Amino acid sequence: MFVNRGDNGDQNDNNDIIPQILALRAERAKLFGYPTHAHWKLSNKMAKTPDKAMDLLLAVWKPAVARVKEEVADMQAIANSEKLGIKIEPWDYRYYAEKVRKAKYDLDESQIxxxxxxxxxxxxxxxxxxxxxxxxxxxxxxxxxxxxxxxxxxxxxxxxxxxxxxxxxxxxxxxxxxxxxxxxxxxxxxxxxxxxxxxxxxxxxxxxxxxxxxxxxxxxxxxxxxxxxxxxxxxxxxxxxxxxxxxxxxxxxxxxxxxxxxxxxxxxxxxxxxxxxxxxxxxxxxxxxxxx
Ligand SMILES: [Zn+2]
CATH class of the missing domain: 1.10.1370.40 (Neurolysin; domain 3)
Structure with missing residues (x-):
């Protein structure tokens, strides 16, 4: 519900405002001499260009996905041992991450x-x-x-x-x-x-x-x-x-x-x-x- 606020067709719905914002941003970028809003926005940032920003994100993407797969495999192993017939889904991550933490490291926050x-x-x-x-x-x-x-x-x-x-x-x-x-x-x-x-x-x-x-x-x-x-x-x-x-x-x-x-x-x-x-x-x- 929190993520979908502004998308419920009521008086607080933002769907009509979004294209207006995008059009105004594009117009502003052109006035400043940049091809897109992203080019203008990044011109005074460390990344400088949208291409470099995307390169950085994609450089992180593959190792991040690989790590998630490792962690989910650990969670799945615990779920299998519980014999509840569960396939780990993203909404199970937090609950099972705690079980992995306990099983792998026997770490209890209250000890720290x-x-x-x-x-x-x-x-x-x-x-x-x-x-x-x-x-x-x-x-x-x-x-x-x-x-x-x-x-x-x-x-x-x-x-x-x-x-x-x-x-x-x-x-x-x-x-x-x-x-x-x-x-x-x-x-x-x-x-x-x-x-x-x-x-x-x-x-x-x-x-x-x-x-x-x-x-x-x-x-x-x-x-x-x-x-x-x-x-x-x-x-x-x-x-x-x-x-x-x-x-x-x-x-x-x-x-x-x-x-x-x-x-x-x-x-x-x-x-x-x-x-x-x-x-x-x-x-x-x-x-x-x-x-x-
Ligand atoms: Zn900070």
Missing amino acids: KPYLDLEKMREGMFWMAGQLFDLKFDQINDVPKFHPDVRVWKVTKGSTGALVGLWYFDPYAREGKRSGAWMTAYREQSKNNGDVKTLVSNNSNFLKGKANEPVLISLDDANTLFHEFGHALHGLCSNVTYPKLSGTNVATDYVEFPSQILERWLLTPEILNRFAVHYQTKQPIPKELVQK
């Missing part, structure tokens, strides 16, 4: 969570930013905030002490807050009208624990935390003249590059051994669990 304390993960991100980008984070309490749950850190260059910007952290769910996790900039770095430092923020929707109770998060959520922090670092490392080009205002096929690279640091021994420590025993996450 005690090692992923939100505040330790945040410390891990700060440490990573120090190692990679010479950034230092000091919490401050003398700036305006829009909610008591929001905390703010001053970001400086570790070696010189030069001010880089501020990092706002708004981790908890509350009524009226947008769902999911994201990065945003309340102010972009720029130099065309004085030396303007950026104000970036990371936002997520964790359930707030009681006072002095750790917020334990899933591996997926820890990954997302590092990913969104990667966007924040992209903003903090910005060094441009004009705000239009500042921070994450880059080509849309580049913007996920810093975040996707930086999320890979989470599962390195450097981070896990220091920061993925059990919230009660303070022992680092066991190697066997990481291998699983």
